[in-house]
Amino acid sequence: MRIRVINPNTTHAMTAAMGEAAQSIAAPGTRIIATQPDSGPASIESHFDEAVAAVGVIDEIIEGEREETDAYVIACFGDPGLLAARELTRAPVIGIAEAAFHMATLISTRFSIVTTLGRTGIIAEHLLAQYGFTHHCRRVRAAEIPVLDLEESGDAALGRIIDESRRARDEDGIGAIVLGCGGMAKLTGEISEAVGLPVVEGVTAAIKLAEALVGLGLGTSKHGDLAFPRPKTFTGHFERYANSSALR
Amino acid sequence: MRIRVINPNTTHAMTAAMGEAAQSIAAPGTRIIATQPDSGPASIESHFDEAVAAVGVIDEIIEGEREETDAYVIACFGDPGLLAARELTRAPVIGIAEAAFHMATLISTRFSIVTTLGRTGIIAEHLLAQYGFTHHCRRVRAAEIPVLDLEESGDAALGRIIDESRRARDEDGIGAIVLGCGGMAKLTGEISEAVGLPVVEGVTAAIKLAEALVGLGLGTSKHGDLAFPRPKTFTGHFERYANSSALR
Amino acid sequence: MRIRVINPNTTHAMTAAMGEAAQSIAAPGTRIIATQPDSGPASIESHFDEAVAAVGVIDEIIEGEREETDAYVIACFGDPGLLAARELTRAPVIGIAEAAFHMATLISTRFSIVTTLGRTGIIAEHLLAQYGFTHHCRRVRAAEIPVLDLEESGDAALGRIIDESRRARDEDGIGAIVLGCGGMAKLTGEISEAVGLPVVEGVTAAIKLAEALVGLGLGTSKHGDLAFPRPKTFTGHFERYANSSALR
Amino acid sequence: MRIRVINPNTTHAMTAAMGEAAQSIAAPGTRIIATQPDSGPASIESHFDEAVAAVGVIDEIIEGEREETDAYVIACFGDPGLLAARELTRAPVIGIAEAAFHMATLISTRFSIVTTLGRTGIIAEHLLAQYGFTHHCRRVRAAEIPVLDLEESGDAALGRIIDESRRARDEDGIGAIVLGCGGMAKLTGEISEAVGLPVVEGVTAAIKLAEALVGLGLGTSKHGDLAFPRPKTFTGHFERYANSSALR
Amino acid sequence: MRIRVINPNTTHAMTAAMGEAAQSIAAPGTRIIATQPDSGPASIESHFDEAVAAVGVIDEIIEGEREETDAYVIACFGDPGLLAARELTRAPVIGIAEAAFHMATLISTRFSIVTTLGRTGIIAEHLLAQYGFTHHCRRVRAAEIPVLDLEESGDAALGRIIDESRRARDEDGIGAIVLGCGGMAKLTGEISEAVGLPVVEGVTAAIKLAEALVGLGLGTSKHGDLAFPRPKTFTGHFERYANSSALR
Amino acid sequence: MRIRVINPNTTHAMTAAMGEAAQSIAAPGTRIIATQPDSGPASIESHFDEAVAAVGVIDEIIEGEREETDAYVIACFGDPGLLAARELTRAPVIGIAEAAFHMATLISTRFSIVTTLGRTGIIAEHLLAQYGFTHHCRRVRAAEIPVLDLEESGDAALGRIIDESRRARDEDGIGAIVLGCGGMAKLTGEISEAVGLPVVEGVTAAIKLAEALVGLGLGTSKHGDLAFPRPKTFTGHFERYANSSALR
Incomplete structure (x- = not known):
């Protein structure tokens, strides 16, 4: 295939x-x-x-x-x-957004998204609505990291994503986190381990x-x-x- | 696995x-x-x-x-x-209902369900609502076949499902059909061939x-x-x- | 009757x-x-x-x-x-959940639920959605008391429910509180008196x-x-x- | 009282x-x-x-x-x-509209409304939405009878309401009918008997x-x-x- | 005209x-x-x-x-x-409410309302729902000023509206503010200037x-x-x- | 300007x-x-x-x-x-779609869309949902005319649009019609006259x-x-x- x-x-x-x-x-x-x-x-x-x-x-x-x-x-x-x-x-x-949403609803009743920049939140909201998942997503959170900084700033970016993911875990009443950027694909393991709940990555x-x-x-x-x-x-x-x- | x-x-x-x-x-x-x-x-x-x-x-x-x-x-x-x-x-x-719904939304914008008895339609409606797919499903249709007749009445049952599926195809403005009973799993191929659009089966x-x-x-x-x-x-x-x- | x-x-x-x-x-x-x-x-x-x-x-x-x-x-x-x-x-x-929801909407425009454990909140959310009351409920709150503690721990449990109910009254912009467990039936009077707004109990x-x-x-x-x-x-x-x- | x-x-x-x-x-x-x-x-x-x-x-x-x-x-x-x-x-x-809606949802999963004039249908639709019952009502039907004709034209009006109620029963996939006018209160028994399913009247x-x-x-x-x-x-x-x- | x-x-x-x-x-x-x-x-x-x-x-x-x-x-x-x-x-x-809502959605993806008294918030919520804008409005905020104080208390009232509008701007993730009272029409310029994002006034x-x-x-x-x-x-x-x- | x-x-x-x-x-x-x-x-x-x-x-x-x-x-x-x-x-x-939707809701409680090809109906449905007008639109109807035929086939195209608009008027329970293609702008007057209810054109x-x-x-x-x-x-x-x- x-x-x-x-x-x-x-x-x-x-x-x-x-x-x-x-x-x-x-x-x-x-x-x-x-x-x-x-x-x-x-x-x-x-x-x-x-x-x-x-x-x-x-x-x-x-x-x-x-x-x-x-x-x-x-x-x-x-x-x-x-x-x-x-x-x-x-x-x-x-x-990859739809993929992550679908998968997250199969393993949890509610999830939050941790994305890069706050300004892209509206894009996620529109997709959630179109796909039918508005009520499954508790909150769209942004780590306020430009996409390319995921490539360049390494640990600093990872730290902010982990921090935001932990806040999602502790405050949002969720069972899973959806990573809101393809650039986070390579970080999934580390985030997941640091946060301790299922982390769904779209790619x-x-x-x-x-x-x-x-x-x-x-x-x-x-x-x-x-x-x-x-x-x-x-x-x-x-x-x-x-x-x-x-x-x- | x-x-x-x-x-x-x-x-x-x-x-x-x-x-x-x-x-x-x-x-x-x-x-x-x-x-x-x-x-x-x-x-x-x-x-x-x-x-x-x-x-x-x-x-x-x-x-x-x-x-x-x-x-x-x-x-x-x-x-x-x-x-x-x-x-x-x-x-x-x-x-298997959620599985079929998820898959159907990945290959079409709208689908209809062809199920067994009309009285089970409300179950499908409740699931569609809970999973977020109310607006992706145009119509829940029933062939009015008791579940065990799928085992026993063979071709007659198959014929009614195909007829209802064709009506869905021609009247509902859909791109895919979801089969609404696990008992239809073995019929998927025949239905799909007879109807000519993607038929999604839950099992x-x-x-x-x-x-x-x-x-x-x-x-x-x-x-x-x-x-x-x-x-x-x-x-x-x-x-x-x-x-x-x-x-x- | x-x-x-x-x-x-x-x-x-x-x-x-x-x-x-x-x-x-x-x-x-x-x-x-x-x-x-x-x-x-x-x-x-x-x-x-x-x-x-x-x-x-x-x-x-x-x-x-x-x-x-x-x-x-x-x-x-x-x-x-x-x-x-x-x-x-x-x-x-x-x-008793539907009963309480229906009654609450007849005497207020918005209500909050005070329930036992946070993990049961999703059950309330699903019922609210199925019955049509998602938008009438501002918030599902949990006092984090196991159901049987309502029987056993007496005043401590009551105190936590009253505290959570007061928070609902002061923060949620509501007109009524719905008690989220049949085990609270015997406490309705005390809660209602302590909180000072209509308290709807399901039984x-x-x-x-x-x-x-x-x-x-x-x-x-x-x-x-x-x-x-x-x-x-x-x-x-x-x-x-x-x-x-x-x-x- | x-x-x-x-x-x-x-x-x-x-x-x-x-x-x-x-x-x-x-x-x-x-x-x-x-x-x-x-x-x-x-x-x-x-x-x-x-x-x-x-x-x-x-x-x-x-x-x-x-x-x-x-x-x-x-x-x-x-x-x-x-x-x-x-x-x-x-x-x-x-x-009386809200009363009828609430009661209808307690005895059926879906209902239809049979009201007087088609132009009042929008009023019912707005109330259904505000009260949360949009999805519980399959259809708002009008017998096209001015309200005061319920007083005056007697059997003719009754006949039209019964006809429309039967169509609701046979076509809408419902379990109950809601009568959409207080003026129908005195007719409830006759309608109910003629139609053979629960008829909910608001007064x-x-x-x-x-x-x-x-x-x-x-x-x-x-x-x-x-x-x-x-x-x-x-x-x-x-x-x-x-x-x-x-x-x- | x-x-x-x-x-x-x-x-x-x-x-x-x-x-x-x-x-x-x-x-x-x-x-x-x-x-x-x-x-x-x-x-x-x-x-x-x-x-x-x-x-x-x-x-x-x-x-x-x-x-x-x-x-x-x-x-x-x-x-x-x-x-x-x-x-x-x-x-x-x-x-004027519908006018403001329509205009706000043409220049922003999400807006908040700043109105007079908290008790009128429910009126705005019902209108948002009837007009279709529930999801475009992030929050209905009240400055807790009686309507006639807009006429009489001058700068104090203006100050509170500006404060609440700034909170909306900073906390709600919005692009525009809708003023929730016709009495604010004469204040639009000052509010807009103080807050620094589009302020939509209904009259x-x-x-x-x-x-x-x-x-x-x-x-x-x-x-x-x-x-x-x-x-x-x-x-x-x-x-x-x-x-x-x-x-x- | x-x-x-x-x-x-x-x-x-x-x-x-x-x-x-x-x-x-x-x-x-x-x-x-x-x-x-x-x-x-x-x-x-x-x-x-x-x-x-x-x-x-x-x-x-x-x-x-x-x-x-x-x-x-x-x-x-x-x-x-x-x-x-x-x-x-x-x-x-x-x-022009949003413009027509907004205007139609200001002069009617419900409208239907008459568009060119059925396959574009999904685009209208997605826009209605995003803008908040799903419930204001009774039906998206297609005259099944390719866009450029609006330029070329003249009266035949006009006739089909008028026919579909009349069906909308007679069957949909609406107060206004929205024309679903910029290419219909020049036909608005004729359609409006032939159909006899407000016709809203987006340009x-x-x-x-x-x-x-x-x-x-x-x-x-x-x-x-x-x-x-x-x-x-x-x-x-x-x-x-x-x-x-x-x-x-």
Whole structure:
């Protein structure tokens, strides 16, 4: 099974780290292809960053379709471009935020999210609402760490995430913590150990959900509103999509 | 990995059929132990049946804990005893209704349920609400087939399920169908082929979710409201639980 | 009128105390029959305890039907087995949590719950959601007292409940308090006096709702999903239900 | 116990009929005082009618307070002036819509409303939402009968209500019907018999809820947002309220 | 364009201040007619005050219809009589609470309300729910200032509103503040400057929405449940409505 | 006042038609600048089309900022890129779907949407949920007309929209219709006349809301989660955003 893990930002170190986390958890027969777009933001911390990154996700799906990928993972906690991506393929496409939410509800009745910057909280709230998990999440907490500091500032960043996670554990009445950034994938073990309750991380969760769907023979429905897009004219930079939208 | 598939009713044929469906989808290293309680209803078609069956589920969890089971599946679409079961173990416990709902939302934006009897629709509605999927389900449809007729009446039952599923496909604006009874596990392929859109069946979905959680090293949270029950006196038929409630 | 007050746990002292509270509030013509199952947990503080207790509730309903009871009250704040119980009789069946919630919304716009252990808060939250009162309840508070300590530790327990109730009054922006355990029935007067706002207790509330329904000639609907369960085979310890499920 | 049944419209025949229905169901010691304002609309079929009628309700509460009434019932299905009325008294005040909704949820999992005119459906929808019962009500149906025709057109009106109720029974997947107008109180028996499932009527339901609250010693909370209104200047026709708002 | 700004209370100073705020923001061609009923409460701080004030609103709409008004604004934050008013005219009718909520959601993802008295918070909560904005409002805060103190106590009142607004800004995770009383209209500039984020005030917001609807040629729908009320008998003080209800 | 009306697709005829509709409704001092991106899809009928179009919207906002635009309108019914656009400017940004929803709720209690293709219904449903209007919309109806056919097939398309709108009027219990595509802007008058109830069209509604906000001195909040994006590296085609994200 080939799973394409798409890092929607352009920071190679994050792609590599998430790829490693993914491969480490993957089933024996699963091959992880960790990729990233050539064009896009170095990190995703706003609606603007997300909107731009969605195009990169689309390009990576189209690229993946050329190689007959079995499943896709969108490895940014805002799940950018998720429904667009689903329209472009028969394979399953899993966002890491949704993956983490689903898994957290299977092992606890209530969870909290510990994310990077407070300003991205609204993105998590909108996703929780769309996916149906508003009432399962007690609180969205931010450690106020820019995404790339997860790469660079090492222990300081880890310390703040652990501190915030402990506050979640002690104050929120929860059973599990969801890590709110793909960049935290490599820290999951340390956080989990320090906090002492189940810590759900989206990249790894998404890999297992992708494997699960492929194992079930289930892919994105092509009946109804996730059918392939109608072919049409695209102009300018996006002329390349005139054909892609007719992929099938 | 050992997954205990608990059929909460006492009909051996269903246990066997669900066990087979489970094993057929399981990963190479997964061993399915399909069981059922000695005591309980032959089928589950009401709140009453469910309440009685929950005790059987509990007994099967306790039995499973003696054998150090890796994960449990509760193989009845009402997910009877799910939260009680989770309190009794560190392993993941997955209900087949929740499993099917989660999987269906990953491959479609909206689904419908095709279940056995109309009177069980309220059980599905309550679960959808508790799990957060009320708005993802367009409609709960009943083929008006008693559960055990799935075993006995064969093609007639299959025909009615397919008819109802086609109506769901054509009228409900959906992308996927969820089968609303564990007894339909063995029919999934035929229904799916006849209807032509993704058909999500709970037993198989639950197996893959259980494998996924075990793969992630995640089990039921013992922090907070799913912690092991406080030890206490039980009387009469249930005296056996005085010790079980202190399992850990 | 005969109202069967079913204590779902097996602690005689609680049965007696709740029976007294019930009789003290009952209309002149109402006779309270306070009972409890022979088999079950000594107190109910988890989903597990609740699932086991639901069987005791069922047995008590079946026993009550032999005596042509006019109404039933399920006297545990989690309303264990409520919908199952309703299926087994034409009489009204009232849970004490729902009774307290309904009454509280008739005399205030918002209320808080003061319950025993924090871990049971999730049970209250699920009931609030199912009954429609999520937005009427500002907060579920726990005095962190095990249920049986209500019997034994007397004034210390009372003091903690009063303290928590005062905090609710002062911090939550509410008009009424709901007591979250049948074991608090005998303390209602003292709490109410100490806190100075309406305190709604479920056992007494349920008695009056039961009398009200009987007075209206209304019983559990036998049209639709609360109809008597379909008769079927039950095995083992539960063989006795093979006939009961055909009660009507 | 003295319960003041306030007909918010000015049609004497309705006041009398609702008073009779109320008295027929009341407990032995309960005395029903059925009243109506001198000023107001002959029937209530719009937001406008309701807003005007609310003043009549207020006047009747103030009148009732002079007589030390034990409880109030607002006998129009839109519950006009309900929260205003509650602010003016320590006694319980029950609206007939809320009363019917509460009772219907205690004997069924889902109900439908059969009301008079389609244009009043929005009033019912808003009340369902405010009280928390949106998901318990499958459908608001209108027999398209003006309120006063219930008085005058007799059998024709009854026939249409029965027809619509039967459609509700057969199409809506419900267990009970709520009658959506106080003017239907006298028809409850005939409708119920013709339709064959529990029919909940608000006037009678409210009487029993009022008796229940009085029996419990519970009245409208004066802590928080239902406290007596702050005394203040009123001008013109409403100068009389300058003192009333200081009632306590 | 003529917009009738109806102050539902009878305090001339507030009418004048709101009229000025309205005119100052109005388009060149817009003429503001600021009025108030002769009869009613001097301020609106409870459900009771609101119910009485709704009649004054109705009278002012009827008066406005004689002059062929282009749009109406109901200038009290509880939007008293809003749907009744809409039934009486083809012109748009805008409440200042709804106006402020709508505008706030167009410039921020989440807002808080700063209102006068805590006891009116429930009115705001009910409106948020009815209009759909429950999740857009983080918190309803009260400065605990009686409405008329806004007129009289000047700087002290302003100071408390600013303090509460700053707490909202710093603690609530919001992008905008909604002022919860028409009496704050004249203070908007000062509050906004002191707090440093967008402050949305309802009177001015409603004027611009009214102008917008008139500019679009849109008025209150007369199809369905906001159609003119059915003509009928009114008695007593309200006899004058017998004809008004047939206005069209 | 300068309002930039951004057609997110690349079809000049639509840009022109929407620009005309906008200018025809604009206030005397308002200048409409109707634009479209150079790069993007010719029409927007899927999540994929929308994700690509969002980049065009961003480019148009950046272009608009160079000219110190007073307000922006995103003229596609899916409101693509709305929150991203808001992050990039202090000016108000209005989507035409949200504009139409807001306006419809001010003149009716319930509305239906008549859109182009059924597959875009899910986009409308997600927006209704996010904006808070799920319960105000009775039904999303599709005339099953591809967007560009609105340009080309003229009367046939108009006829189908009118037919569907009449069905909405007659079956849905609504007071207003919302047109679900910017391409219908030029047809509003004809549809409205043919259907006989208020028809709300988003482009014109958005212009008036934009004028209203500018008139109030309100712009997108820069406090909290709509603040300007943090400056960062962008690579490849999107390198141009490295500076744009620091616009302020």
